[in-house]
Amino acid sequence: MSKPGSTSPRRARRQGKLQLWCWTLCGEDNRKMAVNVEKYYNKADCLAAIEKVRQSSEAPVRER
Numbered sequence: 001m002s003k004p005g006s007t008s009p010r011r012a013r014r015q016g017k018l019q020l021w022c023w024t025l026c027g028e029d030n031r032k033m034a035v036n037v038e039k040y041y042n043k044a045d046c047l048a049a050i051e052k053v054r055q056s057s058e059a060p061v062r063e064r
Contacts, residue, residue: 012046015039021046025053 011024020039023046027033034053040046 012043012050023047023050025050 011026012021013023014020015022016039018039020041021043022036022039024032024036025034036046036049038049040049
């Protein structure tokens, strides 16, 4: 399991007919922790989104 603030492997890749960017965030054990819902037209936006998720360890968690 990743520690808050630790660097987790992240992967950005093109997907689908339109070749839009998507991402996967993995833990230290290389298992998927999170995947994108939104697709991105450019790689920079994709990488910025995954970095925002990766750094959100202090975000509150709410029960539904």
